[in-house]
Amino acid sequence: xxxxxxxxxxxxxxxxxxxxxxxxxxxxxxxxxxxxxxxxxxxxxxxxxxxxxxxxxxxxxxxxxxxxxxxxxxxxxxxxxxxxxxxxxxxxxxxxxxxxxxxxxxxxxxxxxxxxxxxxxxxxxxxxxxxxxxxxxxxxxxxxxxxxxxxxxxxxxxxxxxxxxxxxxxxxxxxxxxxxxxxxxxxxxxxxxxxxxxxxxxxxxxxxxxxxxxxxxxxxxxxxxxxxxxxxxxxxxxxxxxxxxxxxxxxxxxxxxxxxxxxxxxxxxxxxxxxxxxxxxxxxxxxxxxxxxxxxxxxxxxxxxxxxxxxxxxxxxxxxxxxxxxxxxxxxxxxxxxxxxxxxxxxxxxxxxxxxxxxxxxxxxxxxxxxxxxx
Numbered sequence: 001x002x003x004x005x006x007x008x009x010x011x012x013x014x015x016x017x018x019x020x021x022x023x024x025x026x027x028x029x030x031x032x033x034x035x036x037x038x039x040x041x042x043x044x045x046x047x048x049x050x051x052x053x054x055x056x057x058x059x060x061x062x063x064x065x066x067x068x069x070x071x072x073x074x075x076x077x078x079x080x081x082x083x084x085x086x087x088x089x090x091x092x093x094x095x096x097x098x099x100x101x102x103x104x105x106x107x108x109x110x111x112x113x114x115x116x117x118x119x120x121x122x123x124x125x126x127x128x129x130x131x132x133x134x135x136x137x138x139x140x141x142x143x144x145x146x147x148x149x150x151x152x153x154x155x156x157x158x159x160x161x162x163x164x165x166x167x168x169x170x171x172x173x174x175x176x177x178x179x180x181x182x183x184x185x186x187x188x189x190x191x192x193x194x195x196x197x198x199x200x201x202x203x204x205x206x207x208x209x210x211x212x213x214x215x216x217x218x219x220x221x222x223x224x225x226x227x228x229x230x231x232x233x234x235x236x237x238x239x240x241x242x243x244x245x246x247x248x249x250x251x252x253x254x255x256x257x258x259x260x261x262x263x264x265x266x267x268x269x270x271x272x273x274x275x276x277x278x279x280x281x282x283x284x285x286x287x288x289x290x291x292x293x294x295x296x297x298x299x300x301x302x303x304x305x306x307x308x309x310x311x312x313x314x315x316x317x318x319x320x321x322x323x324x325x326x327x328x329x330x331x332x333x334x335x336x337x338x339x340x341x342x343x344x345x346x347x348x349x350x351x352x353x354x355x356x357x358x359x360x361x362x363x364x365x366x367x368x369x370x371x372x373x374x375x
Contacts, residue, residue: 043300075139
C-alpha cells in the first residue's frame with residue numbers, strides 16, 4: 001500500500017494531523033495498534049488551558065482551544081482553570097500571565113480571597129492566584145473520533161488494531177511492516193512518516209533505529225462518589241503540592257503526578273492515594289465529605305521528554321520523518337494547532353506557529369527548553 005504520508009498513532013494528535021494532511025490533498029494512511037483515542041488520549045483528564053509560561057505553548061493552546069470551541073463534537077466547556085500559586089513562584093507566574101494577556105488570553109490575577117469565589121481552599125503559603133475563563137475541558141473521545149471522521153471523508157485510510165512491527169527507509173520511502181493486514185507485502189510505504197504515537201513514540205522510533213527520548217509515565221485519576229450537595233468546581237491546581245481537582249458531573253476527580261512512576265507499569269497504584277489525599281485535604285478540607293469510588297477511578301500514560309516539552313518537526317538525519325510526540329500531558333490541549341503545523345511542515349510551507357523551541361535538535365545542542373507550567 002502506498003501513500004504520501006503514513007501516520008503512526010490515532011490519538012488526538014495523530015487523528016487531527018491526518019485530517020489536516022488530507023485537507024492539504026495528501027494521501028494519508030494511519031496505522032494504529034488499537035482504536036482511536038484508545039491510549040493516552042482517552043484516559044486523560046481532557047483539560048484545556050491557555051495558562052502557560054512560554055509563547056510557543058500559549059499560541060499552540062490558544063489556537064487549539066479556539067478550534068475546539070467551534071467544533072460541534074468537541075464537548076468543549078469553558079469551566080475555567082484556577083491556579084493556586086505559592087509565594088516563591090508568584091513573580092514568575094505574574095510574568096507568565098502578562099505574556100498570556102499580550103497574546104489575547106483573558107487571564108486574571110487574583111488574591112486568594114478573590115479566588116474563593118471559584119472554589120473554597122486554604123490560602124496558606126500562597127502568593128496569589130490566576131484564573132482564565134476560556135480554559136476548561138473537552139470530550140477527548142468525541143473530539144478524536146470527529147477528526148477521524150473528517151479525515152476519512154477526505155480520503156484518509158485508518159488501519160486500526162494494527163501494530164507496526166518494523167520500519168525502514170529504502171529507495172526514498174519509509175516502509176512500515178504491518179503483519180496480518182491485507183495490503184501488498186504487508187507493508188505500507190510513503191516518502192513521509194509522522195510519529196504521533198504518544199507514550200509509544202520512543203518505541204516507534206527504535207523500530208527505525210532512531211533515538212527519540214520519549215517514555216511513558218503512569219498517572220492516577222481518583223474519583224469520588226456523587227456528592228450530596230454538588231457544586232461546580234473548575235479545574236483547580238495547587239502549584240505548591242501538585243494536587244489538582246475539578247467537578248465531573250456530581251463527582252470530583254483529583255490527582256497528583258508521581259514523578260517516580262515511569263515505564264510500562266499498568267493498573268491503579270492505590271498506594272499513591274493516601275499521600276495525594278493528605279495534600280489535597282490540607283488545601284481543600286471540604287473534600288473530606290466525599291467518599292472515594294474506586295471503580296470509577298482510572299489510570300493512563302503521560303508521554304515524557306527530558307524537559308517535559310514536545311518534540312515537533314523533522315527528524316535530523318532521517319529524511320521524511322516528522323515527529324509530533326512527547327507532549328507531557330499537553331497533547332489534548334495543543335493537538336488542533338499542532339496538526340496545522342504538521343500539515344504545513346509536510347508540504348514545506350511556513351508554519352502558523354514557530355515551533356523551533358520544540359525541534360529535536362535541542363537535545364543534541366544541549367539547549368533544552370525550560371519546563372513550562374507542568375500540570
